[in-house]
Amino acid sequence: xxxxxxAPAPDSLFTVDGIRLATASAGIKKPGRKDVVLIELAExxxxxxxxxxxxxxxxxxxxxxxxxxxxxxxxxxxNSGNANAGTGEAGMAAAKACCQAVAEVxxxxxxxxxxxxxxxxxxxxxxxxxxxxxxxxxxxxxADNWFNAAHAIMTxxxxxxxxxxxxxxxxxxxxxxxxxxxxxxxxxxxxxxxAYIATDAAVSQPVxxxxxxxxxxxxxxxxxxxxxxxxxxxxxxxxTGKAGNAEIDSITSDDGERLLTAxxxxxxxxxxxxxxxxxxxxxxxxxxxxQGRHEDECRQVAYTIAHSPLVKTxxxxxxxxxxxxxxxxxxxxxxxFDLNGVSIYLDEVCIVDHGQPAASYTEEQGQTVMNQxxxxxxxxxxxxxxxxxxxxxxxxxxxxxxxxxxRT
Amino acid sequence: xxxxxxAPAPDSLFTVDGIRLATASAGIKKPGRKDVVLIELAExxxxxxxxxxxxxxxxxxxxxxxxxxxxxxxxxxxNSGNANAGTGEAGMAAAKACCQAVAEVxxxxxxxxxxxxxxxxxxxxxxxxxxxxxxxxxxxxxADNWFNAAHAIMTxxxxxxxxxxxxxxxxxxxxxxxxxxxxxxxxxxxxxxxAYIATDAAVSQPVxxxxxxxxxxxxxxxxxxxxxxxxxxxxxxxxTGKAGNAEIDSITSDDGERLLTAxxxxxxxxxxxxxxxxxxxxxxxxxxxxQGRHEDECRQVAYTIAHSPLVKTxxxxxxxxxxxxxxxxxxxxxxxFDLNGVSIYLDEVCIVDHGQPAASYTEEQGQTVMNQxxxxxxxxxxxxxxxxxxxxxxxxxxxxxxxxxxRT
Numbered sequence: 156x157x158x159x160x161x162a163p164a165p166d167s168l169f170t171v172d173g174i175r176l177a178t179a180s181a182g183i184k185k186p187g188r189k190d191v192v193l194i195e196l197a198e199x200x201x202x203x204x205x206x207x208x209x210x211x212x213x214x215x216x217x218x219x220x221x222x223x224x225x226x227x228x229x230x231x232x233x234n235s236g237n238a239n240a241g242t243g244e245a246g247m248a249a250a251k252a253c254c255q256a257v258a259e260v261x262x263x264x265x266x267x268x269x270x271x272x273x274x275x276x277x278x279x280x281x282x283x284x285x286x287x288x289x290x291x292x293x294x295x296x297x298a299d300n301w302f303n304a305a306h307a308i309m310t311x312x313x314x315x316x317x318x319x320x321x322x323x324x325x326x327x328x329x330x331x332x333x334x335x336x337x338x339x340x341x342x343x344x345x346x347x348x349x350a351y352i353a354t355d356a357a358v359s360q361p362v363x364x365x366x367x368x369x370x371x372x373x374x375x376x377x378x379x380x381x382x383x384x385x386x387x388x389x390x391x392x393x394x395t396g397k398a399g400n401a402e403i404d405s406i407t408s409d410d411g412e413r414l415l416t417a418x419x420x421x422x423x424x425x426x427x428x429x430x431x432x433x434x435x436x437x438x439x440x441x442x443x444x445x446q447g448r449h450e451d452e453c454r455q456v457a458y459t460i461a462h463s464p465l466v467k468t469x470x471x472x473x474x475x476x477x478x479x480x481x482x483x484x485x486x487x488x489x490x491x492f493d494l495n496g497v498s499i500y501l502d503e504v505c506i507v508d509h510g511q512p513a514a515s516y517t518e519e520q521g522q523t524v525m526n527q528x529x530x531x532x533x534x535x536x537x538x539x540x541x542x543x544x545x546x547x548x549x550x551x552x553x554x555x556x557x558x559x560x561x562r563t
Numbered sequence: 564x565x566x567x568x569x570a571p572a573p574d575s576l577f578t579v580d581g582i583r584l585a586t587a588s589a590g591i592k593k594p595g596r597k598d599v600v601l602i603e604l605a606e607x608x609x610x611x612x613x614x615x616x617x618x619x620x621x622x623x624x625x626x627x628x629x630x631x632x633x634x635x636x637x638x639x640x641x642n643s644g645n646a647n648a649g650t651g652e653a654g655m656a657a658a659k660a661c662c663q664a665v666a667e668v669x670x671x672x673x674x675x676x677x678x679x680x681x682x683x684x685x686x687x688x689x690x691x692x693x694x695x696x697x698x699x700x701x702x703x704x705x706a707d708n709w710f711n712a713a714h715a716i717m718t719x720x721x722x723x724x725x726x727x728x729x730x731x732x733x734x735x736x737x738x739x740x741x742x743x744x745x746x747x748x749x750x751x752x753x754x755x756x757x758a759y760i761a762t763d764a765a766v767s768q769p770v771x772x773x774x775x776x777x778x779x780x781x782x783x784x785x786x787x788x789x790x791x792x793x794x795x796x797x798x799x800x801x802x803t804g805k806a807g808n809a810e811i812d813s814i815t816s817d818d819g820e821r822l823l824t825a826x827x828x829x830x831x832x833x834x835x836x837x838x839x840x841x842x843x844x845x846x847x848x849x850x851x852x853x854q855g856r857h858e859d860e861c862r863q864v865a866y867t868i869a870h871s872p873l874v875k876t877x878x879x880x881x882x883x884x885x886x887x888x889x890x891x892x893x894x895x896x897x898x899x900f901d902l903n904g905v906s907i908y909l910d911e912v913c914i915v916d917h918g919q920p921a922a923s924y925t926e927e928q929g930q931t932v933m934n935q936x937x938x939x940x941x942x943x944x945x946x947x948x949x950x951x952x953x954x955x956x957x958x959x960x961x962x963x964x965x966x967x968x969x970r971t
Binding site: 208209210211212238240241242243244245275276277339340342381382383384385386462463464465468469471472474476477478479481482483484485486487492494507510511512550551552554555556558559560 | 616617618619620646648649650651652653683684685747748750789790791792793794870871872873876877879880882884885886887889890891892893894895900902915918919920958959960962963964966967968
C-alpha cells in the first residue's frame with residue numbers, strides 16, 4: 156500500500172513532441188508481463204544522464220556511459236525483471252548485443268542506444284527474449300505510451316510513477332513528462348533509481364546537464380528506503396527542442412530558472428513517489444535538519460535518523476518513542492557536537508528543547524502526530540545557517556516479507 | 564530464540580574473591596522482576612571502564628565517568644527497565660540520588676558508586692523504588708550471585724549471558740567471570756552494551772585500562788545488531804588482586820599476555836552472545852574482510868554488509884541472493900576501489916572471483932551454506948595485508964515485532 160500516492164490517470168500524462176515510446180512482453184521473469192520499453196528520441200534531441208555511484212555498477216550502466224560519450228543518443232532500451240548486474244564479462248556482452256539489435260531494427264548505430272536493466276542481480280540476461288520483441292516494439296512506437304511505459308519498468312513497485320507539467324516559455328507551451336520506478340535498494344547517491352524525463356523545450360547540452368544535476372540534488376538524491384544504493388540507478392533527461400522556444404543556453408536566465416523550477420518540482424514528485432511506494436511502507440516521513448554548519452552535516456544527521464531500524468519500526472508502530480530519534484541524533488558523528496543547542500520536533504510538537512526533554516511535551520501530543528500517515532521530524536542544531544531535508548518511509552513486517560519471501 | 568546459545572549453568576560461574584553481588588526487585592517496569600543489581604568491590608580493587616560514544620549519552624554514563632575520575636570505585640549500581648537517558652537535568656539528579664543512597668546504606672561516599680541504567684529512553688527514573696530496595700540488597704550481597712545478576716540486567720534479552728574462565732599465573736589460580744546484556748540498539752563503538760567482568764588477579768591500574776581497551780577492540784567493538792549505538796553502553800573491568808599473584812604491571816609481560824588472551828576470549832564470548840541473542844535473530848553471521856590496505860577499510864566494508872537490510876533479510880530467508888552482498892560491497896565507499904581484485908565467499912563457496920561471477924558457483928552450493936544457522940561471509944579485497952572481522956545477525960519478522968509492538 157503506497158502512502159498517499161495514486162496511480163497517474165492515463166490522460167494526465169502529456170505527450171512530448173519528439174519522443175516516442177513502446178512496450179513489449181519478452182517474458183524475462185513473468186510470462187505475459189510488459190517488461191521491455193523502447194524510447195526513441197528525435198534527431199537533434201539533447202540528453203543528459205546520471206548514474207549510480209555503486210562501484211559494482213551493472214554492465215548496462217557502464218555501457219550506457221560509454222555510448223553517451225561516443226555519440227548523440229537516439230534510443231533507450233529498458234528491461235525490468237533482470238538487472239544484468241554482477242554478471243561480469245558475459246553481462247557486458249549481453250548489454251552490447253541488445254544495443255546492436257536495436258541499432259539493426261531501427262537502422263541506427265549501437266552507440267546511439269543506451270541500455271538500462273532493473274530486477275534481480277546476478278542472473279544472466281535473456282538476450283534472445285529481448286531482441287525477439289524489438290520488431291514488435293518498433294511498430295508500437297507512439298508518443299502517447301508514457302502510461303504503459305511507466306508500468307513496464309516496475310519491479311516490486313505497487314504503483315506506477317509518472318507525471319506531466321506544462322509551463323509557458325518564450326511564448327511557447329513547454330511540456331515536461333517523466334516517469335520513475337523503485338521501491339527497494341533505494342538510497343540514491345549522486346544518481347537515482349530508474350527515471351526518464353523528457354521535455355520538448357530547446358535546451359543546450361551543458362545547461363541540460365547542469366539542470367539535471369541540480370534537480371537530482373533536490374529530489375532523488377534526498378530519498379532513502381533502506382540505505383542500499385543500487386547497482387543500476389540511472390536517470391535520463393531529454394530535451395527535444397520541438398516546442399520551438401529559443402534555445403535556453405543559461406541556467407540562470409529567466410527561462411532557465413523557470414524550467415529548472417518546474418523540472419525540480421517534477422523530480423521531487425517522482426522521488427517522493429518512490430518513497431511513498433517504498434517496500435512495505437505505511438508512512439511517509441520528512442526529516443528536516445536546520446541551523447547546521449553546512450549542508451553535509453545536516454544530511455548526515457538526517458540520514459542517520461532515516462536509516463535507523465529502531466526509528467523506522469517505531470514509526471511503523473505509531474509509537475512516539477522519541478528516545479530512539481534522540482539516540483540516532485547522538486550517534487550521527489558530527490564534529491564538536493553541543494547537545495545544549497539541539498531541539499527536536501515531531502511536526503510542531505517539541506520533544507527535546509535545547510538538549511533537555513521539553514517541559515511542554517505530553518505523550519498524547521506525540522501520539523497524535525505519530526498516528527498520521529505523513530510525519531515531519533525536525534532537528535534544530537542551532538550552530539549555523541545551513542539546512543537540508545531527506546524523505547524516507549517506515550519499516551514494517553511487509554518490508555521483511557517482501558525481501559525475505561521473494562527474490563527481487 | 565538465540566542462535567546456538569545456551570544459558571550458563573549456575574555452577575559454571577565461579578566466584579571472584581573480592582567481588583560480592585546482590586539482586587532485588589524494585590518494580591521499575593514489571594512488578595516482581597529482579598531489576599536492580601548492586602556489586603561491591605573489595606577495597607584495593609582496580610577497575611577500568613569504557614562508555615558509549617553516543618553524544619546523547621545518558622545521565623548515569625556522564626555521572627559514572629565523573630565518579631570514576633574522582634576516586635576508587637567500591638560499588639556498581641545497575642538497574643534495568645529504565646535507561647535514564649534523554650531525561651535532562653532531572654535525570655542527572657536522579658542518578659546522583661541513587662549513588663548517594665548507596666553511599667548511605669553502605670557507609671561509603673557517593674563518588675565511589677558508579678550508576679548504570681538500561682531500558683526505555685526518555686522516562687523519569689523511579690528513584691524511590693530503587694533506593695527502597697538498597698537495604699535488602701546490602702543484606703543479600705554474596706560472592707555467588709553472578710547467575711542471578713546476569714538475569715537481572717536483561718531487557719529484551721531472551722537468555723542470560725555470563726561465563727567464567729580460570730588460568731594459572733605466577734603459580735596462582737586466576738579466575739575471570741563476566742556478564743553482559745544487550746539485544747537491540749547494538750552497534751558498540753569504542754564501548755559496549757552493559758558488561759561487567761571481574762578477576763581476582765592483581766593488575767596495575769594502567770595495565771588494566773589497556774587490557775580492557777584491547778579486549779574490547781577484539782570483541783564488543785566488532786558486533787552489530789541494528790547499527791544503532793546506544794546511549795547507555797558501558798563495560799567495567801575489575802581486578803581485586805585477591806588471587807595473590809605478583810601484580811601485573813606490563814601488558815607485554817608473559818603473565819600480562821596470558822591474562823589478556825583469556826580476557827579477550829571471554830569478552831568475545833560475551834559479545835557474540837549479544838549477537839546470538841540479537842532481537843529476532845535466527846542466524847549468527849561472521850563477516851571477514853581480508854587483504855585490505857588497513858583495518859579501517861576492512862571494517863567499513865564489513866559494517867556496510869552487516870547493516871544492509873537487504874542482506875539481513877536475505878539471510879533470514881536463507882536465500883543465496885548474493886547480488887545483495889555484492890551491491891553492499893560496491894557501495895561501501897572505500898577509496899580507489901578496483902573490483903577486479905574482489906572475491907567474495909559464503910563459507911568456502913566462492914561467489915565472486917576477482918570481480919566476476921565465479922564459474923564454479925552453483926545455486927545448490929549457495930543454498931547449502933545459507934541453510935545453516937551460522938554463516939561466514941568473506942570478502943577478499945586483494946590490495947593489502949590488513950584484515951578485520953565483525954559479527955552480526957539476520958533481520959526477521961520478529962525484529963520488527965519486538966521493536967514495533969513493545970516499547971523497549
